[in-house]
Amino acid sequence: MNWGSTSEFFAMGGYGLYVWGSFGVTAAALLIETLLVRKRFSDTRRTLRRELAADRDSQDQS
Amino acid sequence: MKPRHKRLAIIVGGLAAIGIAAALILNAFQSNLVFFFTPTQVASGEAPKGRPFRIGGLVKEGSLQRTDITARFVVTDTAKEIPVTYKGILPDLFSEGKGVVAQGELGQDGQFTASEVLAKHDENYMPPEAKAAVDQAHAASKTLKQ
Amino acid sequence: MSQRFVNWFKFASPASFYPLAGKAWPWFAALAAAFCAAGLWLSFFVAPTDFQQGEGYRIIFIHVPASWMSMFIYCVMAFWAAIGITFNTRLSGMMSSALAPTGALFAFISLWTGALWGKPMWGAWWVWDARLTSELILFFLYVGYIALTAAIDDPRRADKAGAIVALVGVVNVPIIYFSVKWWNTLHQGASVSLTKAPSMATTMLWGMLIMALAFWMYSIAVALYRVRAIILERERHTTWVAELPEMQQ
Numbered sequence: 001m002n003w004g005s006t007s008e009f010f011a012m013g014g015y016g017l018y019v020w021g022s023f024g025v026t027a028a029a030l031l032i033e034t035l036l037v038r039k040r041f042s043d044t045r046r047t048l049r050r051e052l053a054a055d056r057d058s059q060d061q062s
Numbered sequence: 063m064k065p066r067h068k069r070l071a072i073i074v075g076g077l078a079a080i081g082i083a084a085a086l087i088l089n090a091f092q093s094n095l096v097f098f099f100t101p102t103q104v105a106s107g108e109a110p111k112g113r114p115f116r117i118g119g120l121v122k123e124g125s126l127q128r129t130d131i132t133a134r135f136v137v138t139d140t141a142k143e144i145p146v147t148y149k150g151i152l153p154d155l156f157s158e159g160k161g162v163v164a165q166g167e168l169g170q171d172g173q174f175t176a177s178e179v180l181a182k183h184d185e186n187y188m189p190p191e192a193k194a195a196v197d198q199a200h201a202a203s204k205t206l207k208q
Numbered sequence: 209m210s211q212r213f214v215n216w217f218k219f220a221s222p223a224s225f226y227p228l229a230g231k232a233w234p235w236f237a238a239l240a241a242a243f244c245a246a247g248l249w250l251s252f253f254v255a256p257t258d259f260q261q262g263e264g265y266r267i268i269f270i271h272v273p274a275s276w277m278s279m280f281i282y283c284v285m286a287f288w289a290a291i292g293i294t295f296n297t298r299l300s301g302m303m304s305s306a307l308a309p310t311g312a313l314f315a316f317i318s319l320w321t322g323a324l325w326g327k328p329m330w331g332a333w334w335v336w337d338a339r340l341t342s343e344l345i346l347f348f349l350y351v352g353y354i355a356l357t358a359a360i361d362d363p364r365r366a367d368k369a370g371a372i373v374a375l376v377g378v379v380n381v382p383i384i385y386f387s388v389k390w391w392n393t394l395h396q397g398a399s400v401s402l403t404k405a406p407s408m409a410t411t412m413l414w415g416m417l418i419m420a421l422a423f424w425m426y427s428i429a430v431a432l433y434r435v436r437a438i439i440l441e442r443e444r445h446t447t448w449v450a451e452l453p454e455m456q457q
Contacts, residue, residue: 001448002252002253002256002257002263002445005254009252011262012263012264012266013257013262013263014264015262015263015264015266015328016261017264018264018267018324018325018327019264019266019267019324020323021324022270022271022320022321022325023270025317025320025321026270026274026317026320026356029313029316029317030313030426033309033310033313034430035432036401037433037437038433040434040437041433041434041436041440044437044440044441045284045440045454045455047454048426048440048449049296049454049455051444053456055450057304057405066294066295066296070294080274091386097335097336097337097338097391097392097393097394098392099210099392100392104263118392143324148351151331152331153328153329153330154261154328154329155260155261155329155330161395167326178331178332179331180330180331180332180335180394181329181330181331181332182330182394182396183261183329183396184396184397184407185262185396185398185399185407186260186263186399186407186408186414187261187268187399187407187408187409188256188257188258188259188408188409188412189256189257189258189259189409190257190259192259192409
């Protein structure tokens with residue numbers, strides 16, 4: 001164990017800003033990418049469902 | 063030759079051509095890609111004259127003197143040495159016996175006036191206890207040789 | 209022999225790859241989460257303080273794996289590009305475009321964490337040495353690939369143009385890797401390489417390798433998820449998409 005206390009952990013021996021700046025931005029970037037990919041997939045699926053449903057409706061009418 | 067094989071041949075040929083071209087270009091630009099010059103290179107006149115450039119090497123042990131914000135130290139590559147003066151804050155990893163890169167101009171008197179000093183660290187990472195053990199081992203092997 | 213050949217091409221068709229990717233990505237996501245937890249624990253609680261850089265060196269646990277990923281993903285893109293041009297398969301272009309944003313992200317993370325590491329240790333956020341410059345070029349290659357393929361409306365032609373960028377740009381990857389050997393750089397040499405024993409304490413090395421595995425699994429999971437979206441977008445007029453269970457209401 002490297003840390004005597006929580007504040008010591010966050011201070012990172014004086015390099016807190018740099019270390020947490022690196023880890024924080026990386027975590028945020030990966031999280032945002034995940035959310036964007038999920039949104040892209042579900043948006044595409046929703047549009048396709050709607051299109052296909054519309055197709056089926058027009059076929060039923062004819 | 064099937065069209066598929068032909069395409070493959072074109073790709074391989076194209077890649078080889080690009081690779082060779084890149085190698086040639088890089089070779090031609092090699093002199094411009096040099097980030098710093100060692101004191102030996104400076105002594106043999108390889109460094110550009112009349113414009114700022116960077117020198118790199120080790121900070122000579124026992125050469126660092128600080129007065130107010132002015133630092134004086136000697137950059138060495140164990141063969142040649144260049145004295146440097148610098149006004150400003152030195153980076154955390156700057157210390158005697160460690161790597162340094164300084165940007166600035168070389169005066170007529172051979173004194174290098176730096177406008178920027180960067181620390182160049184090595185690729186070794188270990189806990190302080192391990193470092194102490196390594197140093198001790200080095201010292202021991204030295205005394206054994208003598 | 210011919211049997212194996214047929215099977216291989218079966219998975220190369222978007223219709224059979226789509227459900228396969230759908231089954232595979234949750235496993236890779238779970239592995240990514242597990243490796244990430246283990247890697248972070250090693251990075252902060254097991255790996256000791258460095259003798260030179262104190263706690264500041266802990267940036268290495270994301271900087272190095274992210275840099276490795278940015279180079280590796282580009283190589284995989286170039287591999288798919290070569291397959292696409294040679295065999296004219298539809299899936300390969302989709303794989304390349306599914307990988308590009310993740311590769312660009314890791315190149316960005318590599319540059320960002322490098323800046324945050326360089327400032328306290330070297331004394332500069334950025335220098336134009338060969339290592340940093342070639343990694344920046346890699347980032348621009350990713351951005352160029354994404355911009356070019358987005359600019360061309362016809363997906364097949366976009367794939368072709370993108371494949372050329374991927375293949376030409378792959379030359380840059382060995383340049384990044386060997387830059388610290390070929391030229392005088394401010395960036396230090398490699399701590400981990402195939403030709404010599406790593407110059408790192410063992411627990412530090414493990415932290416870095418586990419984080420690299422986490423990034424690896426993450427990239428596979430995200431790329432598989434994204435390729436599913438791309439397959440749906442491009443194959444939306446086919447009967448197999450219309451017959452997918454998730455398309456019935």
